Amino acid sequence: MKAGHPCGFKATFNATYPSKVRNPYGWVSPWHFGINQGPIIPMIENYRSELPWRLMRDYPYIADGLRRAAFTGAWL
Numbered sequence: 001m002k003a004g005h006p007c008g009f010k011a012t013f014n015a016t017y018p019s020k021v022r023n024p025y026g027w028v029s030p031w032h033f034g035i036n037q038g039p040i041i042p043m044i045e046n047y048r049s050e051l052p053w054r055l056m057r058d059y060p061y062i063a064d065g066l067r068r069a070a071f072t073g074a075w076l
Contacts, residue, residue, distance in 0.1 A: 014026050014027045057075050058063065
């Protein structure tokens with residue numbers, strides 16, 4: 001796993017899966033994925049209009065799940 005690649009780190013690895021190549025990290029994906037880029041658009045919209053935040057707050061299953069996970073305060 002090279003740290004200095006222009007695309008960053010490899011997207012996936014499994015330290016418990018046996019690798020054909022001796023690698024201290026186990027199996028490492030040979031590809032780079034941009035999966036960390038997906039949340040950027042909702043984050044921009046949330047900054048712009050707070051629509052995703054409002055929708056999440058108004059969804060009772062989200063609030064119930066957060067309470068069950070012991071989250072408190074703020075809008076809960």
